[in-house]
Amino acid sequence: TQLLEQSPQFLSIQEGENLTVYCNSSSVFSSLQWYRQEPGEGPVLLVTVVTGGEVKKLKRLTFQFGDARKDSSLHITAAQPGDTGLYLCADSGYSTLTFGKGTMLLVSP
Amino acid sequence: DAGVTQSPTHLIKTRGQQVTLRCSPKSGHDTVSWYQQALGQGPQFIFQYYEEEERQRGNFPDRFSGHQFPNYSSELNVNALLLGDSALYLCASSLAGGVEAFFGQGTRLTVV
Numbered sequence: 001t002q003l004l005e006q007s008p009q010f011l012s013i014q015e016g017e018n019l020t021v022y023c024n025s026s027s028v029f030s031s032l033q034w035y036r037q038e039p040g041e042g043p044v045l046l047v048t049v050v051t052g053g054e055v056k057k058l059k060r061l062t063f064q065f066g067d068a069r070k071d072s073s074l075h076i077t078a079a080q081p082g083d084t085g086l087y088l089c090a091d092s093g094y095s096t097l098t099f100g101k102g103t104m105l106l107v108s109p
Numbered sequence: 110d111a112g113v114t115q116s117p118t119h120l121i122k123t124r125g126q127q128v129t130l131r132c133s134p135k136s137g138h139d140t141v142s143w144y145q146q147a148l149g150q151g152p153q154f155i156f157q158y159y160e161e162e163e164r165q166r167g168n169f170p171d172r173f174s175g176h177q178f179p180n181y182s183s184e185l186n187v188n189a190l191l192l193g194d195s196a197l198y199l200c201a202s203s204l205a206g207g208v209e210a211f212f213g214q215g216t217r218l219t220v221v
Contacts (some may be wrong), residue, residue, distance in 0.1 A: 022119045043152065045209055
């Protein structure tokens with residue numbers, strides 16, 4: 001059974017700071033997805049990465065996929081209160097999703 | 110496009126009772142998956158329906174069952190509720206073979 005570990009579990013920062021959260025898998029990802037989930041809502045897909053070493057940028061968010069396809073990081077530049085939420089990584093294999101426990105990010109004004 | 114809609118949004122049930130949750134997929138999507146998200150955890154896969162058949166199942170007991178209708182909408186049924194079944198139940202829709210899943214807002218089930 002694949003295990004996804006995310007760190008840190010919780011992060012509280014001030015607006016304007018930079019941050020990085022991590023996702024590590026016990027086995028190679030089929031493909032890796034990052035989601036953001038706001039309180040009372042379902043997860044929303046941010047990005048899908050497939051190739052080892054791949055880097056994708058989405059405005060202030062930068063996603064990196066490890067060369068061995070077993071780890072990933074999400075870096076946010078100049079965090080804003082609207083970035084507050086639960087960041088989940090997931091393996092999207094065989095059309096189902098295996099999630100980590102997530103990193104809860106709180107950005108204060 | 111209304112996206113994925115789930116009903117009800119909140120529900121309180123007593124231990125031992127049965128519950129039915131409903132999901133309407135995003136327009137054009139034919140595959141529905143259900144996930145359970147306990148407090149402080151990531152979503153856990155329960156099962157997936159395609160063409161009115163259960164296609165894949167996660168590690169959940171038989172108390173959890175489902176159904177998909179010809180219009181692709183789906184129901185999740187849980188029998189003999191336990192306190193530990195309290196969670197946010199998420200429905201996700203996708204196209205068969207697609208990599209992108211769209212989630213509903215979830216149903217918050219509380220078992221007392």
